[in-house]
Structures are given as C-alpha cells and as structure tokens.
Amino acid sequence: MTVIEAENISKKYIIDHKSGNVKGNTIREIVTDNFKNFFKKKVENEISHEDFWALKNVSFKINQGDRVGIIGSNGAGKSTMLKVLSRITEPSEGRITIKGRVASLLEVGTGFHPELSGRENIFLNGAILGMKRQEIKDHFDEIVDFAGVEKFLDTPVKRYSSGMYVRLGFAISAHLEPEILIVDEVLAVGDAEFQRKCLGKMKDASNSGRTILFVSHNLTAVQGLCNKAMYLQKGSLLEMGETNLVLANYLSNIQKTALESSWDNLENAPGNDKVRLKKIKLSPDYLDNLKHIDVRTSFKIQIEFWNMMENDNNLNVSLHLNALTGECIFNIGTPSISLKKGIISAECKIPANFMNDGSYAISLMIVKDKSTVVHNFEEVLIFEIEDYREETTWYGKWPGYVRPMIDFPINQLEY
Amino acid sequence: MQNTIIEAGRSEKHYWKDLWRFKELLVILALRDITVKYKQTFVGIAWAIFRPVLTVSVFVFAFDKVAKIENKSTIPLQVIIFTGVIFWNFFSISFQQVSNSITNNANLVSKVYFPRLLMPISSVAVPLLDFIVGFAVMIPFLIYKGFPPTINILFVPFFLILSFFASTSLGIIFASLNVQYRDFQQIAPLIVQYGFFVCPIAYPIASIQEKSWYPIYQWVNPLAGVIEGFRWCLIPNYQDFHWNTIIPSVIFISITTAASVIFFRKKEKSFVDYI
Numbered sequence: 046m047t048v049i050e051a052e053n054i055s056k057k058y059i060i061d062h063k064s065g066n067v068k069g070n071t072i073r074e075i076v077t078d079n080f081k082n083f084f085k086k087k088v089e090n091e092i093s094h095e096d097f098w099a100l101k102n103v104s105f106k107i108n109q110g111d112r113v114g115i116i117g118s119n120g121a122g123k124s125t126m127l128k129v130l131s132r133i134t135e136p137s138e139g140r141i142t143i144k145g146r147v148a149s150l151l152e153v154g155t156g157f158h159p160e161l162s163g164r165e166n167i168f169l170n171g172a173i174l175g176m177k178r179q180e181i182k183d184h185f186d187e188i189v190d191f192a193g194v195e196k197f198l199d200t201p202v203k204r205y206s207s208g209m210y211v212r213l214g215f216a217i218s219a220h221l222e223p224e225i226l227i228v229d230e231v232l233a234v235g236d237a238e239f240q241r242k243c244l245g246k247m248k249d250a251s252n253s254g255r256t257i258l259f260v261s262h263n264l265t266a267v268q269g270l271c272n273k274a275m276y277l278q279k280g281s282l283l284e285m286g287e288t289n290l291v292l293a294n295y296l297s298n299i300q301k302t303a304l305e306s307s308w309d310n311l312e313n314a315p316g317n318d319k320v321r322l323k324k325i326k327l328s329p330d331y332l333d334n335l336k337h338i339d340v341r342t343s344f345k346i347q348i349e350f351w352n353m354m355e356n357d358n359n360l361n362v363s364l365h366l367n368a369l370t371g372e373c374i375f376n377i378g379t380p381s382i383s384l385k386k387g388i389i390s391a392e393c394k395i396p397a398n399f400m401n402d403g404s405y406a407i408s409l410m411i412v413k414d415k416s417t418v419v420h421n422f423e424e425v426l427i428f429e430i431e432d433y434r435e436e437t438t439w440y441g442k443w444p445g446y447v448r449p450m451i452d453f454p455i456n457q458l459e460y
Numbered sequence: 461m462q463n464t465i466i467e468a469g470r471s472e473k474h475y476w477k478d479l480w481r482f483k484e485l486l487v488i489l490a491l492r493d494i495t496v497k498y499k500q501t502f503v504g505i506a507w508a509i510f511r512p513v514l515t516v517s518v519f520v521f522a523f524d525k526v527a528k529i530e531n532k533s534t535i536p537l538q539v540i541i542f543t544g545v546i547f548w549n550f551f552s553i554s555f556q557q558v559s560n561s562i563t564n565n566a567n568l569v570s571k572v573y574f575p576r577l578l579m580p581i582s583s584v585a586v587p588l589l590d591f592i593v594g595f596a597v598m599i600p601f602l603i604y605k606g607f608p609p610t611i612n613i614l615f616v617p618f619f620l621i622l623s624f625f626a627s628t629s630l631g632i633i634f635a636s637l638n639v640q641y642r643d644f645q646q647i648a649p650l651i652v653q654y655g656f657f658v659c660p661i662a663y664p665i666a667s668i669q670e671k672s673w674y675p676i677y678q679w680v681n682p683l684a685g686v687i688e689g690f691r692w693c694l695i696p697n698y699q700d701f702h703w704n705t706i707i708p709s710v711i712f713i714s715i716t717t718a719a720s721v722i723f724f725r726k727k728e729k730s731f732v733d734y735i
Contacts, residue, residue: 132464133570156565165495201499
C-alpha cells in the first residue's frame with residue numbers, strides 16, 4: 046500500500062541580491078542610502094530577485110513499512126524535502142498525499158524550555174510532537190528510564206548537561222508511535238552509545254511495520270537500516286530504489302576525486318631536476334556492479350616517473366600510505382635496483398579486506414642507494430574507502446586504520 | 461486512517477479539526493507560559509496581585525491627586541481607575557503577548573507542524589490568569605468603597621470575551637506581520653502606551669460623552685464601549701446600559717476577528733520561510 050505519494054513537488058525560495066554597490070543592511074546604512082537616493086533620480090541599488098529551487102519536480106511513492114534513506118550532498122534538498130513532508134513549509138508546486146499519522150523529528154528536544162523541569166518538558170515536548178497526554182503518561186517511566194535522568198526529573202533542563210538534554214529529547218521521541226516517522230540527522234549528536242541506542246530504537250519501530258524516512262550522512266546507518274534509498278542532487282531526485290544500488294551510485298559519484306594523476310611533459314610534472322613524477326594511478330578491482338572502493342575492494346597502485354640522472358643509479362620507490370589525520374598506516378618499498386635514465390614504473394597491490402574505511406593519502410619517495418632521498422612527493426593521491434557491513438546492528442565508526450579479515454574462531458569449551 | 465493532502469496554496473480542509481485535535485498542546489503551551497513567568501521568583505504568583513495594585517496606586521496618585529481630573533460622575537475616581545486598569549492590563553498584555561507569539565516560538569515554527577493559531581491563542585493564558593487574580597483583589601476593594609457587586613457581575617464574561625477577541629485579533633495581525641517585518645515589535649508597545657490615554661481608563665467616559673465628536677469616537681474606538689460595559693457590570697448605578705455604546709464595538713470586533721483569522725491563515729504557511 047502506498048502511504049506517501051509525491052507528485053512533482055517543487056520548492057522555490059526567492060533570494061534577494063542588491064545589484065550595484067554592495068550596501069549593508071543596518072538601519073544606518075539603509076537610512077543613508079535612501080537619503081542619498083532621494084536626491085538622485087537614478088536608483089543605484091536596485092534589489093534583484095533570483096529564484097532558487099531547493100526542490101524541483103520530485104515525484105516518488107513510498108509503501109507502507111518502507112524504510113527510506115534520503116542521501117545526497119549538502120544542499121541537495123534533503124532537509125527541505127523533510128520539511129515539506131512534515132508540513133512545516135508548503136511546496137511551491139506539486140501535491141503530496143499522505144495516509145496515516147506523521148511525526149517528524151527534525152531536532153532532538155524540540156521546544157524544550159530551559160526553565161522548565163525535566164518532567165514538565167517531557168509533557169511539553171511530547172505534546173509538541175503530537176502525543177496525547179495519556180500516551181505520555183503511559184510511557185513516562187520508560188522515557189525516564191531510557192534517558193537515565195530519574196534523579197534530575199525536577200531540575201530545570203537549563204542545568205542539564207548537554208548529554209542528558211539530548212538523551213531526554215530522544216527518549217521522548219523514541220516513544221512516539223506514529224504510522225510514519227520522519228527523522229533528520231538527529232544521530233549527528235551524542236556519543237557512540239547514544240547513536241547505537243537511537244538506531245536500535247528506529248529498527249524496532251520499522252520492525253513493527255512503521256514507515257520511516259531518514260536523512261543521514263552516516264551511510265553505514267542508511268545501509269543498515271533502510272531498505273530503500275532516495276538520492277537527491279541539487280533539488281532533483283536522481284534515483285530511488287534498493288539501498289545498496291543507490292548507495293553504490295551515490296558513492297561512485299562522490300568518489301570522483303581523481304584516482305589518477307598524470308603529467309605529459311617534463312616541464313609541469315612535479316619533482317626536481319633528477320626525478321619527475323609522470324603518473325600515479327589507483328586501479329581498483331571493483332566488485333560486480335560497484336563503481337566505488339569499499340573495504341572489500343582490492344586495488345593496484347601504479348607509479349611511473351622520469352629518471353633524469355645520467356649515470357646508472359641504484360634506486361627504489363618508497364610508498365607511504367597515510368591517514369588524512371597524518372598517521373602513517375604503512376610504508377613499503379620496492380627492491381633497490383640499478384636503473385638507467387628514462388621512464389621507470391612500479392606497481393603494488395593492496396589486498397581486499399585489509400584497509401579500514403576512511404580517507405587516505407599516498408606519498409612517494411624516490412631513494413638512491415637505499416639511503417639518500419632524491420625527492421619526496423607528498424600526498425600525490427588522495428582516495429577514500431567506504432564502509433561495508435553485513436548483518437550488523439551497530440553503525441558506529443569501525444575503529445582502527447586496518448580491518449584485516451583474520452580467522453578468529455570461537456568455541457564453547459564447557460557447559 | 462488519517463489522510464493528508466499537501467498542495468501549494470491549498471487551505472487545509474481539516475484545519476479546525478486539527479486545531480481541536482491539538483487542544484492538549486494548547487493547554488500545555490499555556491501552562492508553559494504561566495509556569496515560566498513565575499519560575500525563579502520569590503513571591504511567585506503574588507506578582508499578579510502586586511502589579512495591578514501598584515499600577516492603580518500610581519495612577520490614582522497621578523490622575524486623582526496631582527492632575528485632579530474633573531469627575532462628572534458620582535463614582536470616586538479610584539473606582540473608575542481600578543476597574544479601568546484591570547481591564548486595560550488584560551487587553552494590552554494579551555495584545556503584546558499575541559503579537560510576539562510567533563517570533564517567540566520560532567524554534568517550534570521551524571521544526572514541527574501544528575496549527576499555528578495555537579501559539580497566539582495560548583499566549584493569552586498569562587494575561588487571563590493575571591486578570592482573574594486582579595479581579596479577585598478588586599472585588600473586596602469595591603465592597604470597601606461601598607460598591608458591592610450586583611447581579612450585573614454575571615455579564616463580566618461577555619465583556620471579557622469581547623476584549624479577548626479584540627486583543628487577539630489585533631495581536632494576530634501584528635504577529636503575522638512581525639514574522640517578516642520586526643518593525644511591528646516596536647509599534648505594539650506604542651499602541652499600548654497611547655491607547656491608555658485614548659481609551660477611557662483613567663477617566664470616566666462621562667467626561668467626554670458630551671463632546672461634539674463623541675459619536676465618531678465610539679465608532680473608531682471599539683474598546684471604549686467594552687470598558688464602559690465592564691464598568692457597568694461592576695459598579696452599581698454606574699450609568700444606564702447604552703446599547704449604542706456596545707453595538708459598534710461588537711460589530712467592529714467581529715469584523716476584525718474574521719479578517720485577522722483569514723489574514724493569519726493566508727500568511728501562516730510562509731512563516732517558516734521568513735522567521
């Protein structure tokens with residue numbers, strides 16, 4: 046059964062630009078500007094309007110029980126979409142039909158009043174989210190328990206720590222029982238433990254047949270929680286379908302950070318008068334249908350450089366793979382062999398199921414006689430490895446820089 | 461199952477039903493305002509007693525003792541002022557609270573849906589409570605001054621409702637405009653300040669009833685009729701009840717109420733874009 050049907054929804058915002066001299070907006074400036082213009086015939090700072098389409102002709106259908114992840118880069122229109130669906134703002138065009146009670150959770154603790162106590166805020170926030178007083182009463186103990194604020198129920202929330210505040214806010218919304226739940230990036234706040242709790246609660250909600258719309262930048266969470274995904278780009282719906290497929294396309298789009306850098310002539314190639322880099326290329330062995338690197342992808346690193354030193358020299362290439370935070374994950378080197386002037390190549394293969402997800406940078410060093418650095422090419426290539434997990438209920442960041450697949454059996458010895 | 465259709469420019473069919481469905485939120489928002497107002501105060505709700513008593517004392521000092529306003533009626537000026545101030549406080553505070561109700565709740569407007577009309581309505585709770593407390597203080601004072609209430613006191617709710625609609629309708633228009641132009645935040649206190657002198661609050665209407673411009677005055681100042689009606693309820697042998705003072709008020713207030721609600725509903729969907 047279709048519970049949400051959107052037909053050609055668009056949302057337009059009008060942005061004002063002041064043409065001519067850039068003028069300020071303070072009262073003083075407005076007054077003086079108008080005063081000047083009063084004497085001049087020609088109005089210099091005319092305000093021009095520009096239409097900005099935050100959403101443009103978006104159509105989709107969502108069935109009951111679907112868990113839809115909405116993904117897209119910043120400014121793609123994700124939040125606007127949620128606002129339109131939760132009736133906070135109306136669309137400029139189009140039509141949406143929704144069957145069932147909607148609760149939207151665009152913020153943790155919406156409407157909390159700092160002066161009011163935890164207890165009072167539970168009722169206030171619950172009512173704001175659309176719960177009946179009786180419903181809140183029924184869940185009151187669970188909410189307090191989930192948030193872990195028993196001791197501070199009668200303390201004004203302005204004295205709460207930010208953690209307590211967020212926990213209380215989420216605890217209330219976790220006990221909402223709408224047919225359709227709309228959630229925006231609420232998981233961005235709070236620690237790993239809290240995020241785990243939130244996602245667990247959302248999973249429970251979806252298991253009981255509720256429809257969920259979920260915006261997040263945590264792609265692992267989207268992958269684990271959602272059966273469908275909606276990919277927005279610049280206000281248009283690019284793709285909607287099965288999560289893994291949509292995610293793969295999204296990732297391959299954003300992973301277009303060049304996996305290859307090459308230089309055709311010596312003049313502009315990086316390096317010095319002894320060696321210059323010609324090419325560095327990362328070639329992944331993509332898993333079927335994928336166009337992005339994730340933890341299961343093995344890849345080759347190919348290097349070519351010009352050697353301009355006249356005599357034969359013993360050279361080797363040393364490769365540093367660094368995390369973007371600066372730590373070196375590993376350093377490998379080729380054998381040192383005697384090489385003539387010309388183009389030299391080197392290649393290595395990084396196995397699958399070895400690197401953890403994250404952003405990495407490759408630095409190269411050309412070393413002479415195993416001791417003298419001829420040139421150090423820093424961060425010549427930056428690439429990303431995406432996360433992939435199966436059958437998991439935990440969506441936090443997997444710790445460590447490597448994630449080797451090591452056989453690790455477990456047995457029951459006694460019982 | 462509840463069916464919702466969202467469409468550009470579509471006026472919500474279930475608006476009034478929705479408003480009813482959210483009645484609990486109305487109560488809770490009202491309770492919030494009241495609780496917050498007296499949180500962290502030492503005497504708490506007793507401020508609702510001090511405020512009108514102090515105001516009345518100052519006005520009696522200024523208008524009766526210093527300015528010596530000419531009093532053509534037989535009623536002492538203290539009684540006139542007390543009844544006037546209690547009414548005026550309710551009107552002016554509700555008007556100001558309602559005017560700021562949307563901008564004060566900006567965090568709600570941008571994060572959650574509910575019929576926006578709840579915010580202005582719920583913000584009348586604080587002045588209403590103040591009115592009730594002030595009223596309770598006023599009655600013993602009237603008895604002490606030799607004006608025990610008569611059966612007419614039963615009509616107080618009628619005039620209270622009239623002033624509720626008067627302040628709320630004006631406030632709602634201000635609240636909608638205030639979202640986009642904060643200038644209205646500056647104008648509202650001025651209206652309250654000038655209104656105090658334009659309306660017969662610190663002087664009996666008898667002082668102006670004989671003026672040649674009085675018939676126009678009662679049509680352009682709908683509050684005058686309501687204040688007089690209010691005094692008629694409370695002060696025995698005040699004046700005969702004049703239908704011609706109250707009818708212009710009722711007509712005026714009905715029109716502004718209808719207009720303000722239409723205006724508000726038209727504007728409310730764009731609040732979030734401007735707030």
